[in-house]
Amino acid sequence: MSFLSISGLRKSFGQHVAVAGLDLTVARGEFMALLGPSGCGKTTTLQMIAGFVPPDRGTITLEGEDLVRVKPNRRGLGLVFQSYALFPHMTAAGNVAFGLEMQRLPRAECDKRVADMLALVGLATFAERFPRQLSGGQQQRVALARALAIRPRVLLLDEPLSNLDAKLREEMQIELRQILRSLGATTILVTHDQAEAMALSDRIAVMNAGRIEQVGTPTQVYERPATPFVAGFLGKTNVLAVEVRAEAGGTAAVIGDTRWPLPARIVPGRASASIRPEKISFVLDGAGAGLAGTVRTRVFQGVHWLYQIDTPAGALIVIKQNVGDMMPGEGAPVRLTWRAEDMTLGPAK
Amino acid sequence: MTPRVLPYLLSAPALLLFVGVVLIPIAMTVVLSFNDWSMTRGIIPEFTLKNWQEVFGDAYFYGIFFRTLRLALIVTLITAVFGAPEAYVLNRMRRPWKGLFLLIVLAPLLISVVARTLGWALLFGGQTGLINKSLLALGVIATPIPFMFTETGVIIALSHVLIPFMVLAVWTALQQLDPQVENAARSLGAAPALALYRVVLPQVMPGLLSGAIIVFALAASAFATPAIIGGRRLKVASTLAYDEFLNTLNWPLGGTVATLLLIALVAIIVGANRLIERRYAQVFQ
Amino acid sequence: MTRNGPLALAYHTVFIAFILAPILIVCWVAFTPLGYLSIPIDAFSLRWFRAIADYPEFITAFWSSIALAALSSTVAIALSVPAALAVARHRFPGREAITALFLSPLMIPPVVLGVALLRFFTQVGLGGTFAGLVLGHIVIVFPFALRLVLAAAAGMDRSIEHAAISLGASDAAVFRRVTLPLILPGVASGWLLAFITSFDEVTMTVFVATPATMTLPVRMFLYIQDNIDPLVTSVSAVVIVLTAILMLLIEWLYGLERLLVGRHAETT
Numbered sequence: 001m002s003f004l005s006i007s008g009l010r011k012s013f014g015q016h017v018a019v020a021g022l023d024l025t026v027a028r029g030e031f032m033a034l035l036g037p038s039g040c041g042k043t044t045t046l047q048m049i050a051g052f053v054p055p056d057r058g059t060i061t062l063e064g065e066d067l068v069r070v071k072p073n074r075r076g077l078g079l080v081f082q083s084y085a086l087f088p089h090m091t092a093a094g095n096v097a098f099g100l101e102m103q104r105l106p107r108a109e110c111d112k113r114v115a116d117m118l119a120l121v122g123l124a125t126f127a128e129r130f131p132r133q134l135s136g137g138q139q140q141r142v143a144l145a146r147a148l149a150i151r152p153r154v155l156l157l158d159e160p161l162s163n164l165d166a167k168l169r170e171e172m173q174i175e176l177r178q179i180l181r182s183l184g185a186t187t188i189l190v191t192h193d194q195a196e197a198m199a200l201s202d203r204i205a206v207m208n209a210g211r212i213e214q215v216g217t218p219t220q221v222y223e224r225p226a227t228p229f230v231a232g233f234l235g236k237t238n239v240l241a242v243e244v245r246a247e248a249g250g251t252a253a254v255i256g257d258t259r260w261p262l263p264a265r266i267v268p269g270r271a272s273a274s275i276r277p278e279k280i281s282f283v284l285d286g287a288g289a290g291l292a293g294t295v296r297t298r299v300f301q302g303v304h305w306l307y308q309i310d311t312p313a314g315a316l317i318v319i320k321q322n323v324g325d326m327m328p329g330e331g332a333p334v335r336l337t338w339r340a341e342d343m344t345l346g347p348a349k
Numbered sequence: 350m351t352p353r354v355l356p357y358l359l360s361a362p363a364l365l366l367f368v369g370v371v372l373i374p375i376a377m378t379v380v381l382s383f384n385d386w387s388m389t390r391g392i393i394p395e396f397t398l399k400n401w402q403e404v405f406g407d408a409y410f411y412g413i414f415f416r417t418l419r420l421a422l423i424v425t426l427i428t429a430v431f432g433a434p435e436a437y438v439l440n441r442m443r444r445p446w447k448g449l450f451l452l453i454v455l456a457p458l459l460i461s462v463v464a465r466t467l468g469w470a471l472l473f474g475g476q477t478g479l480i481n482k483s484l485l486a487l488g489v490i491a492t493p494i495p496f497m498f499t500e501t502g503v504i505i506a507l508s509h510v511l512i513p514f515m516v517l518a519v520w521t522a523l524q525q526l527d528p529q530v531e532n533a534a535r536s537l538g539a540a541p542a543l544a545l546y547r548v549v550l551p552q553v554m555p556g557l558l559s560g561a562i563i564v565f566a567l568a569a570s571a572f573a574t575p576a577i578i579g580g581r582r583l584k585v586a587s588t589l590a591y592d593e594f595l596n597t598l599n600w601p602l603g604g605t606v607a608t609l610l611l612i613a614l615v616a617i618i619v620g621a622n623r624l625i626e627r628r629y630a631q632v633f634q
Numbered sequence: 635m636t637r638n639g640p641l642a643l644a645y646h647t648v649f650i651a652f653i654l655a656p657i658l659i660v661c662w663v664a665f666t667p668l669g670y671l672s673i674p675i676d677a678f679s680l681r682w683f684r685a686i687a688d689y690p691e692f693i694t695a696f697w698s699s700i701a702l703a704a705l706s707s708t709v710a711i712a713l714s715v716p717a718a719l720a721v722a723r724h725r726f727p728g729r730e731a732i733t734a735l736f737l738s739p740l741m742i743p744p745v746v747l748g749v750a751l752l753r754f755f756t757q758v759g760l761g762g763t764f765a766g767l768v769l770g771h772i773v774i775v776f777p778f779a780l781r782l783v784l785a786a787a788a789g790m791d792r793s794i795e796h797a798a799i800s801l802g803a804s805d806a807a808v809f810r811r812v813t814l815p816l817i818l819p820g821v822a823s824g825w826l827l828a829f830i831t832s833f834d835e836v837t838m839t840v841f842v843a844t845p846a847t848m849t850l851p852v853r854m855f856l857y858i859q860d861n862i863d864p865l866v867t868s869v870s871a872v873v874i875v876l877t878a879i880l881m882l883l884i885e886w887l888y889g890l891e892r893l894l895v896g897r898h899a900e901t902t
Contacts, residue, residue, distance in 0.1 A: 468656020
């Protein structure tokens with residue numbers, strides 16, 4: 001039995017369906033990210049796990065216990081909010097101690113754990129400061145310490161780093177990962193930042209319009225996106241119109257006179273194909289194979305070259321590592337190719 | 350406890366109070382306006398329209414109502430014309446003067462209206478009033494200007510009492526303004542006065558009108574100031590009700606005056622608010 | 635931002651003089667050494683301040699007003715905290731109507747309320763009682779208290795309460811340890827504003843008060859109707875000074891501007 005299990009979760013607000021049948025399992029000690037654009041239902045899902053929004057249908061089970069029946073103040077979950085939500089009228093130590101006071105922990109033990117937690121997040125000397133005397137990053141760490149102090153069964157993070165500036169955010173990501181790894185905390189992170197999700201999590205659940213489109217490790221969802229949405233949300237991608245034709249021995253995707261053989265189960269007809277810019281290659285031999293195109297612009301970016309190529313199927317972005325080879329110039333005719341398994345097919349636009 | 354019931358339970362005590370001390374008494378007053386009265390028998394609990402006929406028919410009564418509305422209108426105009434520029438001037442001051450003078454302008458709102466009106470009585474009094482004494486001594490006038498027991502006196506005193514509300518309303522509206530907008534108009538060639546008129550004033554207008562509604566309502570229902578400055582002979586709606594209730598003891602008639610005042614004011618306030626909201630909808634986003 | 639030119643400053647000076655004139659003249663005349671009202675005064679004497687002691691009805695009225703204001707403010711605040719939480723936090727049918735009802739005393743002319751309460755109290759046997767007076771004042775000051783508590787409740791970040799809940803706090807603990815401390819500035823300033831409003835209230839009170847339950851503003855008002863002499867100016871001066879002290883207290887604790895403007899106004 002998995003540690004946290006969500007099944008058939010549904011929530012509507014009036015006419016708007018926020019979460020439309022969600023299934024997810026999280027293993028003990030795992031770091032799971034719910035990744036998606038705003039409005040995809042990830043925060044609502046988190047709020048249902050936390051107990052602040054009652055689900056219309058579905059179950060949430062933690063260690064075999066039906067969580068939906070349990071009041072939010074008894075679920076033993078740690079929450080870190082986007083706005084930190086620190087108690088402004090209490091010191092950092094007071095904030096961290098709050099959950100322990102609610103548990104009626106003896107004073108001595110409470111003080112020790114508060115000191116340990118603040119030391120863990122690197123704020124040992126800031127215990128007597130009030131939130132308004134702390135910087136954004138420091139407040140975030142107090143919020144983390146406060147949530148971890150109660151030894152929660154699951155830690156829920158709701159876009160915790162989005163209020164920090166870029167550099168601080170990167171530093172906090174590394175720290176967060178170290179702290180949570182060292183504690184072995186089961187964590188669910190809600191974020192719209194795909195780089196953050198890929199950097200921090202063991203697995204990512206990519207959400208769109210209330211549903212999970214794919215669950216997998218960062219490598220899996222990036223390299224093998226299940227749908228064009230997933231392909232487009234993580235990293236850059238190109239989307240082309242293709243025609244799927246039935247052939248002897250299977251089906252093939254066809255653009256112009258170029259074809260890529262596909263597994264037989266693809267239904268023939270018009271479709272769209274996503275292909276990542278770094279997966280496209282220039283055909284160097286003069287065999288004439290590959291998709292014909294003309295280089296519109298070429299930008300040197302140090303580590304790689306960024307190309308914009310016009311083809312009959314649309315404009316493509318191509319990224320090529322800078323390995324010292326001669327690269328086609330602007331206006332040059334080129335032929336492009338890629339492996340069939342690097343394409344993700346979806347419905348025609 | 351379900352979230353459904355909770356808000357009702359929380360508001361219940363206050364709700365009970367209001368139903369008991371506001372709704373029921375007012376309803377009783379409306380009923381009272383339809384009761385009969387005689388000097389010998391007091392209130393007669395029979396249905397009659399004679400109070401309403403008297404209020405609308407007798408020139409004495411609707412004269413007083415017209416005077417009340419007229420005074421309220423003039424006071425509103427004066428407070429708007431003089432209060433709005435002051436709010437603008439305050440807004441352009443530096444710290445700490447800005448806060449200090451705003452406090453000085455608004456603080457009188459917390460001081461007893463009786464004390465403030467007494468001050469005007471001292472300033473106004475016939476020969477002994479300070480204003481007249483100074484003007485006579487300076488040779489500006491030959492005979493004292495009558496202020497006490499005149500509409501002019503009531504208007505001046507009421508304007509003084511109510512102008513802080515107008516300043517507050519316009520000042521609040523000015524806080525929402527981006528000061529750069531006015532500078533942008535100037536940089537495009539507008540003279541200062543024109544920039545004010547074409548750019549600042551339209552944006553401040555909803556706040557100004559809200560303030561005007563508040564001032565009008567308070568001026569129309571004013572009691573202490575017209576009673577002290579206007580005296581027994583110069584009646585407004587509130588002092589009329591006082592007269593009927595506590596002097597003549599014709600409670601049904603007094604109740605009629607009160608009901609009419611209530612209906613008129615509520616209608617004007619709600620109507621004016623609706624008009625402002627519709628006309629300035631985009632400013633309220 | 636352009637500064638004010640000399641014309642604007644001249645206007646401002648005249649305006650301020652206009653605002654302060656009646657208040658200052660009352661305080662000034664109160665120091666007259668003469669036995670009757672005469673302006674200007676050429677010497678300063680405390681005789682009319684000492685004379686207040688000879689008029690116990692003013693002193694009784696003063697304490698009555700204090701007790702009335704304290705009692706009605708406290709009850710009004712006690713009722714407005716749950717009401718504000720209900721209105722600020724929940725969407726329920728009738729919410730707008732109930733809020734309008736709670737704020738209605740602002741729109742109802744005090745005269746009308748006075749008349750209505752006089753009639754009502756006479757019918758139910760509360761006529762001329764202190765309790766009736768208290769009830770009337772509670773209702774009149776309630777909107778002032780409610781607006782400030784409401785602003786505090788609505789301005790509070792709800793996620794702070796959610797954080798407390800997630801850390802194991804029961805509803806009562808959340809209210810006691812988190813909500814109440816955070817809305818306390820609104821509650822305290824609501825109480826103070828209600829107190830001042832009740833203390834100064836004259837229009838409604840003049841209908842409901844009787845010689846047995848006289849308040850200071852009504853006593854002053856009735857006195858002035860008969861004659862204006864230095865006694866009432868010295869009483870007024872005392873009231874003005876006490877109000878000024880209270881205002882300084884509010885300014886120090888909370889910020890007078892925030893109280894009157896209703897929200898945090900940054901002065902730049």
